[in-house]
Amino acid sequence: MPEPKNPDYERVVRASFAAQPAMATIGARLTRVVPGETEVRIPFRPDLTQQHGFLHAGVVATALDSACGYAAFSLMPEGAGVLTIEFKTNLLAPAKGEALIARARVVRAGRTITVCQGEAVMVREGAETAVATMMATIMTVRDRPDVVG
């Protein structure tokens, strides 16, 4: 596990996540934060589905994007802002089940650019099925706190 630059990383990450109204709207919770790794969980809800009753791909991508961003943020220095530059996601299987879990980890943490990989699974009767994978590029913003998000 990489060494966090900010000893207070967990509190900072959890506070930022909690300050995102969109996460509450889709029922997303940040269920794990360690240096360079996070887990975001979204229980199944019918109002988050597409026409076949599975979680919408946009919801899956939102969970992965959030997990990747906060995995990157957990390794950033105190006072830094986090900005997602881009992400790419492959959808592997329909998101059916009781809950979505998006897990992300930092692949490379540079001074300015952090690259993260994420995997989303659906939990169904106790078993996990991979439903999506993500590669994301995140920027450490030092001097422009207002562009963060």
Place this chain on the structure above:
Amino acid sequence: MPEPKNPDYERVVRASFAAQPAMATIGARLTRVVPGETEVRIPFRPDLTQQHGFLHAGVVATALDSACGYAAFSLMPEGAGVLTIEFKTNLLAPAKGEALIARARVVRAGRTITVCQGEAVMVREGAETAVATMMATIMTVRDRPDVVG
């Protein structure tokens, strides 16, 4: 404008969009459908924002994903299902303003694979600012209607 294979394309596309509860949950409307092009609009809402009050990147990506998928679907033959294989989005600027508009168009419509490009803008005091761009790969599914979405 490409020739649609399904003369009833607009009705089919609008019906599929209307059958996605997630779209209603985030207030997304399908505001334009022509062969190979669509537009999805999401009015600003505080409960869709991140910590700085801008629309969350996941919401922006969801709108683009939806616009790309339905642009592809508009050119598919009758009875086909539409399946998003992957998408990649670059976030260009904070999504601040009164409404998000995601526009997508088909770049190449093959027998099995369709490639779409999308652009999302925020409308603010009558002017549009580009906030994200997407490239998406969508599959025409002929024989497995249940994997659609």
Place this chain on the structure above:
Amino acid sequence: MPEPKNPDYERVVRASFAAQPAMATIGARLTRVVPGETEVRIPFRPDLTQQHGFLHAGVVATALDSACGYAAFSLMPEGAGVLTIEFKTNLLAPAKGEALIARARVVRAGRTITVCQGEAVMVREGAETAVATMMATIMTVRDRPDVVG
């Protein structure tokens, strides 16, 4: 056309391209440079093909990557270095014909991050066919000239 920050942009871009031995190895030439836009051309050669005699996807991606990087570079300030962070390419059709032309343009030029889009076509008996599209993220490097490339 955007205003270049470096009035000497064309010379700087052409000099950098000329200093890349890999470009000569695959016969790539920089055939157009204007602020925010470039064109790279690779004449067909049998030793650049895959098993069916078309240009290899890696060659197509290399041309697009180069075109995107130099389109970004053309808008950077004097003394800056250019670093490709990531790119994504969709292959649209087999690359058959007499020459590949990769065209790129800057979608957004930020202080640190530039986003470019590229399109590659094959020229065949005077007509162009789109064979690939690219979205690339490029970084302006001010203080670490050695990481460029």
Place this chain on the structure above:
Amino acid sequence: MPEPKNPDYERVVRASFAAQPAMATIGARLTRVVPGETEVRIPFRPDLTQQHGFLHAGVVATALDSACGYAAFSLMPEGAGVLTIEFKTNLLAPAKGEALIARARVVRAGRTITVCQGEAVMVREGAETAVATMMATIMTVRDRPDVVG
């Protein structure tokens, strides 16, 4: 390790690789083939570099693309063709050293779509440094052998 559908997979993969003139041109060798995993190696050569003497990003992407495509191909049924739909690569560090090794593995092998992940490292004085990561989407082509590659 997944079960190959074609018991003769290794011969078929190696024959296809050997039939690509572009691989010989850049000195790429297929150094490992097991079901769902491959390794491609390119020894350093000055004529494959960019302006700072590192392997060009296009060469790195070509090696990863090839490794991903053949990892997917190794799990395809007899008689199938392999077609790369798209790939995305993040460049993590300058490609300096004695040789590039691109390793790929199948993340999901579907009936039509296979998703692969790849990682490229440079070998330098016996140690490996990660220089790039790739996510690729590959299609199994059953009835159109001419579009393969």
